[in-house]
Amino acid sequence: MEVEKYRQILLDMKQALTDRINAIDREVRHEGMTADWSEQASERENDEVLESLGNTSEQDLLKINYALKRLDNGTYFNCAECGEEIPPARLELLPFTAYCVDCAEIIED
Ligand SMILES: [Zn+2]
Numbered sequence: 147m148e149v150e151k152y153r154q155i156l157l158d159m160k161q162a163l164t165d166r167i168n169a170i171d172r173e174v175r176h177e178g179m180t181a182d183w184s185e186q187a188s189e190r191e192n193d194e195v196l197e198s199l200g201n202t203s204e205q206d207l208l209k210i211n212y213a214l215k216r217l218d219n220g221t222y223f224n225c226a227e228c229g230e231e232i233p234p235a236r237l238e239l240l241p242f243t244a245y246c247v248d249c250a251e252i253i254e255d
Pocket residue numbers: 225226227228229230245246247248249250
Protein backbone atom coordinates (compact mmCIF):
# COMPACT_ATOMS: atom_id res chain seq x y z
CA MET A 147 0.00 0.00 0.00
CA GLU A 148 1.34 3.41 -1.01
CA VAL A 149 0.43 5.07 2.30
CA GLU A 150 2.49 2.55 4.26
CA LYS A 151 5.41 2.88 1.86
CA TYR A 152 5.57 6.64 2.33
CA ARG A 153 4.93 6.38 6.05
CA GLN A 154 7.99 4.12 6.37
CA ILE A 155 10.12 6.48 4.27
CA LEU A 156 9.02 9.46 6.40
CA LEU A 157 9.58 7.63 9.69
CA ASP A 158 13.09 6.63 8.54
CA MET A 159 13.84 10.24 7.61
CA LYS A 160 12.46 11.41 10.94
CA GLN A 161 14.67 8.98 12.84
CA ALA A 162 17.78 10.04 10.92
CA LEU A 163 16.99 13.73 11.48
CA THR A 164 16.28 13.26 15.18
CA ASP A 165 19.62 11.50 15.57
CA ARG A 166 21.32 14.38 13.75
CA ILE A 167 19.60 17.05 15.85
CA ASN A 168 20.58 15.26 19.06
CA ALA A 169 24.19 15.00 17.88
CA ILE A 170 24.26 18.72 17.02
CA ASP A 171 22.68 19.62 20.37
CA ARG A 172 25.34 17.64 22.19
CA GLU A 173 28.08 19.33 20.14
CA VAL A 174 26.72 22.85 20.79
CA ARG A 175 26.40 22.22 24.53
CA HIS A 176 29.90 20.79 24.68
CA GLU A 177 31.39 23.76 22.79
CA GLY A 178 29.44 26.16 25.01
CA MET A 179 30.94 24.68 28.16
CA THR A 180 34.55 24.79 26.98
CA ALA A 181 34.60 27.98 24.90
CA ASP A 182 36.11 31.15 26.29
CA TRP A 183 33.75 33.68 24.73
CA SER A 184 36.17 36.62 24.77
CA GLU A 185 39.05 34.84 23.07
CA GLN A 186 37.93 31.83 21.10
CA ALA A 187 36.16 33.48 18.17
CA SER A 188 36.69 30.53 15.86
CA GLU A 189 34.87 28.21 18.23
CA ARG A 190 32.03 30.69 18.44
CA GLU A 191 31.71 30.71 14.64
CA ASN A 192 31.69 26.96 14.73
CA ASP A 193 28.81 27.09 17.21
CA GLU A 194 26.83 29.33 14.92
CA VAL A 195 27.31 26.95 12.01
CA LEU A 196 26.16 24.05 14.16
CA GLU A 197 23.16 25.98 15.42
CA SER A 198 22.02 26.95 11.94
CA LEU A 199 22.40 23.31 10.90
CA GLY A 200 20.22 22.41 13.87
CA ASN A 201 17.59 24.94 12.83
CA THR A 202 17.45 23.56 9.30
CA SER A 203 17.02 20.06 10.67
CA GLU A 204 14.21 21.17 12.96
CA GLN A 205 12.38 22.81 10.06
CA ASP A 206 12.75 19.60 8.08
CA LEU A 207 11.39 17.71 11.07
CA LEU A 208 8.30 19.95 11.13
CA LYS A 209 7.75 19.22 7.42
CA ILE A 210 8.06 15.48 8.02
CA ASN A 211 5.62 15.61 10.94
CA TYR A 212 3.18 17.58 8.78
CA ALA A 213 3.55 15.01 5.98
CA LEU A 214 2.84 12.18 8.45
CA LYS A 215 -0.29 14.02 9.60
CA ARG A 216 -1.34 14.41 5.98
CA LEU A 217 -0.84 10.66 5.47
CA ASP A 218 -3.13 10.00 8.45
CA ASN A 219 -5.93 12.27 7.29
CA GLY A 220 -5.71 11.11 3.69
CA THR A 221 -4.57 14.39 2.11
CA TYR A 222 -0.94 13.37 1.55
CA PHE A 223 -1.25 12.75 -2.18
CA ASN A 224 -2.88 16.10 -2.89
CA CYS A 225 -1.34 19.54 -2.92
CA ALA A 226 -2.11 21.47 0.30
CA GLU A 227 -2.58 24.63 -1.73
CA CYS A 228 -4.49 23.80 -4.92
CA GLY A 229 -5.68 20.24 -4.18
CA GLU A 230 -4.20 18.78 -7.36
CA GLU A 231 -2.62 15.36 -7.12
CA ILE A 232 1.13 15.52 -6.41
CA PRO A 233 2.95 13.38 -9.02
CA PRO A 234 4.43 10.17 -7.49
CA ALA A 235 7.84 11.04 -9.00
CA ARG A 236 7.84 14.23 -6.91
CA LEU A 237 6.88 12.37 -3.73
CA GLU A 238 9.66 9.85 -4.37
CA LEU A 239 12.11 12.76 -4.57
CA LEU A 240 10.63 14.90 -1.75
CA PRO A 241 8.52 12.63 0.48
CA PHE A 242 7.85 15.49 2.91
CA THR A 243 6.54 17.99 0.36
CA ALA A 244 2.98 19.24 0.81
CA TYR A 245 2.75 21.02 -2.53
CA CYS A 246 2.74 20.31 -6.23
CA VAL A 247 5.59 21.76 -8.29
CA ASP A 248 3.68 24.90 -9.33
CA CYS A 249 2.58 25.81 -5.79
CA ALA A 250 5.96 24.93 -4.28
CA GLU A 251 7.60 27.49 -6.56
CA ILE A 252 5.30 30.16 -5.15
CA ILE A 253 5.24 29.07 -1.49
CA GLU A 254 8.64 27.58 -0.77
CA ASP A 255 11.85 29.51 -1.28
ZN1 LIG B 1 -0.65 22.91 -6.00
